[in-house]
Amino acid sequence: NAGVTQTPKFQVLKTGQSMTLQCAQDMNHNSMYWYRQDPGMGLRLIYYSASEGTTDKGEVPNGYNVSRLNKREFSLRLESAAPSQTSVYFCASSEGGGRDTQYFGPGTRLTVL
Amino acid sequence: QKEVEQNSGPLSVPEGAIASLNCTYSDRGSQSFFWYRQYSGKSPELIMSIYSNGDKEDGRFTAQLNKASQYVSLLIRDSQPSDSATYLCAVTSYQGGKLIFGQGTELSVKP
Numbered sequence: 001n002a003g004v005t006q007t008p009k010f011q012v013l014k015t016g017q018s019m020t021l022q023c024a025q026d027m028n029h030n031s032m033y034w035y036r037q038d039p040g041m042g043l044r045l046i047y048y049s050a051s052e053g054t055t056d057k058g059e060v061p062n063g064y065n066v067s068r069l070n071k072r073e074f075s076l077r078l079e080s081a082a083p084s085q086t087s088v089y090f091c092a093s094s095e096g097g098g099r100d101t102q103y104f105g106p107g108t109r110l111t112v113l
Numbered sequence: 114q115k116e117v118e119q120n121s122g123p124l125s126v127p128e129g130a131i132a133s134l135n136c137t138y139s140d141r142g143s144q145s146f147f148w149y150r151q152y153s154g155k156s157p158e159l160i161m162s163i164y165s166n167g168d169k170e171d172g173r174f175t176a177q178l179n180k181a182s183q184y185v186s187l188l189i190r191d192s193q194p195s196d197s198a199t200y201l202c203a204v205t206s207y208q209g210g211k212l213i214f215g216q217g218t219e220l221s222v223k224p
Contacts, residue, residue, distance in 0.1 A: 040216055
């Protein structure tokens with residue numbers, strides 16, 4: 001099992017460009033999450049999908065959109081990238097429910113110039 | 114006040130010592146508590162979860178939870194240089210499922 005995979009691993013964008021970060025899991029998990037991690041800030045939830053067909057905003061959703069394409073895949077889109085979106089982005093998945101463990105992908109390091 | 118607070122450190126301990134990492138949370142309705150370890154440049158990995166008041170031990174790791182004081186801690190016994198990492202405390206929100214993370218405590222274990 002690959003677990004949670006993310007593409008790309010690294011990306012450099014210019015201000016105003018758009019891109020989509022891809023995430024896939026092969027653990028048959030119901031819930032999927034997108035986080036960003038900035039120095040000294042811990043992990044902050046951008047969007048999550050509790051189950052296929054549903055998405056909800058997290059703590060820092062502005063400037064992002066998501067799509068739960070199917071049970072396996074959850075993508076994060078930046079429509080018009082800004083330097084403030086320079087960060088490391090992690091996708092995670094879990095079975096669902098309050099006690100379950102979230103498993104993280106390897107991350108995407110994004111720089112917006 | 115942040116919902117989940119940790120000392121950012123760095124916390125430095127000698128090899129073989131006990132490392133004590135602390136976390137407080139603000140939501141009294143929180144039900145589940147997790148400790149993740151994150152090596153530099155890597156993704157977080159779960160090392161402990163705890164749901165009830167008291168202690169939970171797993172090898173060299175002990176998680177302690179006190180819901181009345183809204184406090185959760187992680188003790189690492191016989192610390193090793195390989196334990197050097199950032200430790201993230203995470204708590205489920207009252208809505209369930211969503212994790213709220215602290216900012217992490219950097220631990221350095223000196224040989």
